[in-house]
Amino acid sequence: MGRIKTVLVKRTTLKLLEKNPQKFGKDFERNKASVSELSDCRSKKLRNVIAGYAVRLKRKEDEPRRVRKSFSGRGFNSRRR
Numbered sequence: 327m328g329r330i331k332t333v334l335v336k337r338t339t340l341k342l343l344e345k346n347p348q349k350f351g352k353d354f355e356r357n358k359a360s361v362s363e364l365s366d367c368r369s370k371k372l373r374n375v376i377a378g379y380a381v382r383l384k385r386k387e388d389e390p391r392r393v394r395k396s397f398s399g400r401g402f403n404s405r406r407r
Contacts, residue, residue, distance in 0.1 A: 331379055335372070338365065339379045350380045352388075357381055 342364055343350055349360040357377035367373040 331375070335375050335379055339376050339383065342376070343380060343383060350384060352381055352384050354378060354381050 342361065346360070346364060349364065350357050354377055357380045358373060361367060361373050361377045361380070365373075365376070367376065
């Protein structure tokens with residue numbers, strides 16, 4: 327399991343990605359510069375966490391969706407026996 331991101335990081339990253347999707351990509355350094363330019367983050371750590379989360383979201387966009395298969399064949403939420 328990875329580290330849990332705070333609501334502030336998630337909300338800020340999603341807002342930045344919605345408003346300026348072309349300025350973000352899979353490159354951390356580029357995202358770091360974009361976050362500095364577009365937001366008023368006061369700390370380096372917060373800027374870096376936001377840039378890293380943007381990288382993760384961009385990578386997740388390009389990744390094909392995996393389909394999970396249930397072992398019973400009845401679906402995910404069926405618990406009847």
